[in-house]
Amino acid sequence: xxxxxxxxxxxxxxxxxxxxxxxxxxxxxxxxxxxxxxxxxxxxxxxxxxxxxxxxxxxxxxxxxxxxxxxxxxxxxxxxxxxxxxxxxxxxxxxxxxxxxxxxxxxxxxxxxxxxxxxxxxxxxxxxxxxxxxxxxxxxxxxxxxxxxxxxxxxxxxxxxxxxxxxxxxxxxxxxxxxxxxxxxxxxxxxxxxxxxxxxxxxxxxxxxxxxxxxxxxxxxxxxxxxxxxxxxxxxxxxxxxxxxxxxxxxxxxxxxxxxxxxxxxxxxxxxxxxxxxxxxxxxxxxxxxxxxxxxxxxxxxxxxxxxxxxxxxxxxxxxxxxxxxxxxxxxxxxxxxxxxxxxxxxxxxxxxxxxxxxxxxxxxxxxxxxxxxxxxxxxxxxxxxxxxxxxxxxxxxxxxxxxxxxxxxxxxxxxxxxxxxxxxxxxxxxxxxxxxxxxxxxxxxxxxxxxxxxx
Numbered sequence: 001x002x003x004x005x006x007x008x009x010x011x012x013x014x015x016x017x018x019x020x021x022x023x024x025x026x027x028x029x030x031x032x033x034x035x036x037x038x039x040x041x042x043x044x045x046x047x048x049x050x051x052x053x054x055x056x057x058x059x060x061x062x063x064x065x066x067x068x069x070x071x072x073x074x075x076x077x078x079x080x081x082x083x084x085x086x087x088x089x090x091x092x093x094x095x096x097x098x099x100x101x102x103x104x105x106x107x108x109x110x111x112x113x114x115x116x117x118x119x120x121x122x123x124x125x126x127x128x129x130x131x132x133x134x135x136x137x138x139x140x141x142x143x144x145x146x147x148x149x150x151x152x153x154x155x156x157x158x159x160x161x162x163x164x165x166x167x168x169x170x171x172x173x174x175x176x177x178x179x180x181x182x183x184x185x186x187x188x189x190x191x192x193x194x195x196x197x198x199x200x201x202x203x204x205x206x207x208x209x210x211x212x213x214x215x216x217x218x219x220x221x222x223x224x225x226x227x228x229x230x231x232x233x234x235x236x237x238x239x240x241x242x243x244x245x246x247x248x249x250x251x252x253x254x255x256x257x258x259x260x261x262x263x264x265x266x267x268x269x270x271x272x273x274x275x276x277x278x279x280x281x282x283x284x285x286x287x288x289x290x291x292x293x294x295x296x297x298x299x300x301x302x303x304x305x306x307x308x309x310x311x312x313x314x315x316x317x318x319x320x321x322x323x324x325x326x327x328x329x330x331x332x333x334x335x336x337x338x339x340x341x342x343x344x345x346x347x348x349x350x351x352x353x354x355x356x357x358x359x360x361x362x363x364x365x366x367x368x369x370x371x372x373x374x375x376x377x378x379x380x381x382x383x384x385x386x387x388x389x390x391x392x393x394x395x396x397x398x399x400x401x402x403x404x405x406x407x408x409x410x411x412x413x414x415x416x417x418x419x420x421x422x423x424x425x426x427x428x429x430x431x432x433x434x435x436x437x438x439x440x441x442x443x444x445x446x447x448x449x450x451x452x453x454x455x456x
Contacts, residue, residue: 054107054123083139154327199405202311233303262309267297333374402439
């Protein structure tokens with residue numbers, strides 16, 4: 001009897017252990033099955049280490065890459081291949097956020113029940129939201145300089161331009177040393193994964209916090225003598241502006257005004273508004289995540305707090321996160337989540353999306369700003385572009401802000417961020433040129449070139 005009981009217990013333990021392992025296996029299969037099935041050793045979908053099924057097109061039906069008899073075949077235009085390198089990917093899967101890596105399962109048609117098997121065996125077609133020709137324009141406008149350009153439709157979330165440099169031709173990859181600074185971050189999609197000191201572009205966040213908090217925000221004045229002393233430290237400004245209020249301070253980008261404003265607001269409140277703006281979050285963009293930003297709530301009355309309100313100190317912002325926030329300002333305070341995938345179909349390219357007008361699917365995020373605050377900011381940024389940026393954007397209803405971000409490794413980063421206040425062309429944009437110098441002289445012309453092409 002005791003033997004029977006022991007054997008029963010042993011069988012019960014064995015059954016429970018088997019059930020436990022089966023539960024863990026099924027959980028892992030659901031969670032990681034796609035990654036297992038699309039691993040490069042799967043000869044059903046890979047050939048010589050290259051994905052052998054699927055195709056990727058831009059929003060207008062322009063082929064970007066497709067599996068052929070000789071492996072992956074890229075667009076015939078060298079400039080387009082360079083311009084779309086980071087969003088499309090390469091043969092070796094070096095860019096983790098690229099379509100060929102992040103959407104390998106979608107390209108091969110993976111599903112839980114049949115894995116990568118399909119009757120046709122040709123995989124799927126992915127149509128991206130990006131415009132290959134506009135990416136080429138943006139890439140050429142950077143003119144070999146390191147940086148990023150992103151343009152998104154702030155009504156639909158479609159990312160129209162996603163350009164990161166340095167880049168290279170995936171068909172003819174160069175031989176280079178990754179320690180060579182020329183190729184620094186070549187496999188990093190700076191739009192998705194980069195974070196930068198925002199410089200004066202962050203003054204939009206500081207202004208938003210003030211508009212919400214102080215009844216006299218638009219008429220409140222500070223005195224700029226070219227600098228201000230905070231806790232024994234000098235916070236400098238590029239000009240001497242005298243008595244100055246918000247509208248002019250935004251236009252001339254007065255550091256003293258926004259430093260004093262930050263001191264009155266306090267670090268915790270500034271961090272709260274940075275968080276509400278979505279600038280500290282990692283955003284999901286069709287299976288890839290943007291890099292989260294950073295804002296340290298410095299001690300009250302400190303120089304670090306003053307500099308953080310100006311966009312320096314330990315502030316770090318992701319370019320696509322900033323474009324999302326600019327879109328929120330444009331559309332009354334509520335952002336639309338950015339996306340890169342227009343459609344996925346079985347073998348046949350769907351009808352092309354041949355324009356950038358609203359009408360695609362869109363997912364809204366949590367409100368970044370109250371509608372009244374967003375409206376005031378929108379007017380402030382539009383007036384800044386009209387009154388202080390001259391004829392930089394002929395024929396375009398640009399609302400924007402320049403940034404010249406001081407960094408430790410050389411010349412400042414040049415920024416220009418904003419949106420078109422135009423219902424026919426609802427585009428938010430961010431341009432950053434690493435170590436480029438002045439935002440107005442360097443980044444703004446890049447933005448103008450891309451936007452002029454976009455509205456055409």
